[in-house]
Amino acid sequence: MRLHPDIPPGPLHEKWDNCRFSNTLVNPANRRKYEIIVVGTGLAGASAAASLAELGYNVKSFCIQDSPRRAHSIAAQGGINAAKNYQNDSDSVFRLFYDTIKGGDFRSREANVYRLAQISNAIIDHCAAQGVPFAREYGGTLANRSFGGAQVSRTFYARGQTGQQLLLGAYSSLMRQVAAGKVTIYSRREMMDVVVVDGQARGIIVRNLLTGELERYSANAVVLATGGYGNAFYLSTNAMASNVTAAWRAHKRGAGFANPCFVQIHPTCIPVHGDYQSKLTLMSESLRNDGRVWVPKKTNDL
Structure with a gap:
């Protein structure tokens, strides 16, 4: 296998600016000749499907839930970071890049993280244009709060429902393309295999969860x-459907599976309270930055 980060x-x-300039482009008039399959309808999948359709491609969108709105992105709470420096506290693209690299224990790929920091501001503008109701100051500007141990306030949020509101924004863009005839949604489908032709993914095999047919x-x-695949571990804050099956099936077909240890954990969970508990209950990490701490119920409790 060729291992290269490209x-x-x-x-x-x-x-990444040089990469975008040097990439081979597809003429807008030719994009309607191509079909793209997108598996998953969370923030990444719904955004990808809607954006590709907006560009002119024909998209087939698959989700295991009965509606794209039930994707697990809906569970995110705390907020989304961008280096807009609305608080005038010396934030910048480079500072967001550095904080993210540091938060990843200096193991993340620097070029990819820098690209993330570069496009963070455009993502906030994009979400606001979709109608995501971010919290605002009394003057009408978007509000920020400190989050995740950062020394600046760069987190945009919608109460404790940021993931839900972002997903509804992505869903509205997706359904706009469905109405335009550029996206076809296949719900209640579980991906069983990837079809590989000459070393490239050219299709998928799915199981219809309503009829059982392949x-x-x-x-x-x-x-x-x-x-994600947090449920590969014993207890997780992820939904039970976040179980790595799709990624594993792609891996069995030859796809590389890198850094499986890079799994998000939540340090602010309600403690395990029973032997038959199937998942952990999350409290927003924004609580830490608002000054909340765990305290014992009784004086001598640990």
């Missing part, structure tokens, strides 16, 4: 946006 060459702050779908490209 990170563009050049100075850190120019890598179905096959082909496309020019396949995008897997099937979420």
